[in-house]
Amino acid sequence: MDMNVSKYQLKDALRKQWTEQAVNLALAGNWDEAVQINLRILENYPDDIQARNRLGKAYYELGRHEEALAAYEESFKMQRYNNVARKKLAELYALLQREPAVPLGESMPSLELLEGEEEELDELESYIEEEEVEAGPDEEVQERD
Numbered sequence: 001m002d003m004n005v006s007k008y009q010l011k012d013a014l015r016k017q018w019t020e021q022a023v024n025l026a027l028a029g030n031w032d033e034a035v036q037i038n039l040r041i042l043e044n045y046p047d048d049i050q051a052r053n054r055l056g057k058a059y060y061e062l063g064r065h066e067e068a069l070a071a072y073e074e075s076f077k078m079q080r081y082n083n084v085a086r087k088k089l090a091e092l093y094a095l096l097q098r099e100p101a102v103p104l105g106e107s108m109p110s111l112e113l114l115e116g117e118e119e120e121l122d123e124l125e126s127y128i129e130e131e132e133v134e135a136g137p138d139e140e141v142q143e144r145d
Contacts, residue, residue: 038054049075052078052085072085
């Protein structure tokens, strides 16, 4: 092991490893294990909004709607423009026939586009949605090798 590797670099590498593991478990439909990995991430990184969104998704897929609701509410409280959490909260409130416990407000404001930028924006939105599904909406999109 390189002696110049800092604790921060090691923690960051571990976080990335856990995130990748959580995403792969979810993609494989191993929701119980995905819950455990996301809980581990949140024990160490309680402000990780993507892990909280993934946790909500895993709970939802397991039919644990109350726990999914709690995960998404916490995620949304941490980031008010979290459109993934906003959409899932609206869905869960309807499913559970409840009034929202947190005000869902409006989604992020739209941007004015210059001529010719629409196609580029569509590609970017597709990429971001893909990354949000894999890792959640708040974590930085990282290049893959």
